[in-house]
Amino acid sequence: MNRGPVKGSRPSGLSFMDKVYAAHGQPADWLLELARLADAEGLVGAERLIGYSRSAISTVLSGKYKGDIDRVEEMVRGALMSETVECPVLGDLPRNRCLDWQKKPYVPTSSHRVQMYVACQHCIHARRNKVEADA
Numbered sequence: 001m002n003r004g005p006v007k008g009s010r011p012s013g014l015s016f017m018d019k020v021y022a023a024h025g026q027p028a029d030w031l032l033e034l035a036r037l038a039d040a041e042g043l044v045g046a047e048r049l050i051g052y053s054r055s056a057i058s059t060v061l062s063g064k065y066k067g068d069i070d071r072v073e074e075m076v077r078g079a080l081m082s083e084t085v086e087c088p089v090l091g092d093l094p095r096n097r098c099l100d101w102q103k104k105p106y107v108p109t110s111s112h113r114v115q116m117y118v119a120c121q122h123c124i125h126a127r128r129n130k131v132e133a134d135a
Helices: 016-024 029-050 054-061 069-080 095-103 111-122 127-134
Strands: 084-087 091-094
Touching (some): 016 029, 016 054, 029 069, 054 069, 069 095, 091 095, 095 111, 095 127
Antiparallel strands (some): 084 091
16 A cells, blocks of 8 residues: 655655756755755754754745745754854854744743843844834
8 A cells, every 4th residue: 555655755856956956046055055954864854953844945945935035044044054143142143043032932930031032122133123124
C-alpha cells in the first residue's frame, strides 16, 4: 500500500537551489542561504533554525509566499548569516532572536521579561517602529 512519498525525497527531483533560481531568476543572497540550508539539512533542519514551518519555507523558496517576506528575510539573516543588532538590554543579539523577543507577550511574573518587553516597545530595531516609519 502506498502511503505517500518516501521521507526525505523531493517529488520533483529538483534541489531547493534549482527551485530558487527557477522562481526568482537572480535571487537575493538570503534566499540562496536558505536554499543551501534546505538542501543540506532538509526542510526540517531549516524549520528548526529559522522558526518557520516547512510549508512556509518551501513557498518562500518557490516564490509563492503570501506572508511578511521581510520578516522571513530578517530571520534568515539572523539565523544563517550572523546578522546582529545592539539590544539595549542584552547587548549584541542575533537579529532572529531580537524578532523572537519582540513577539513575546507581556509577562509580569518575570522581571527580565518585563524589562525586555518595555525595551522592545521603544527600541529602534522593533519591526513595528520600522513599519510605521516607512508608512
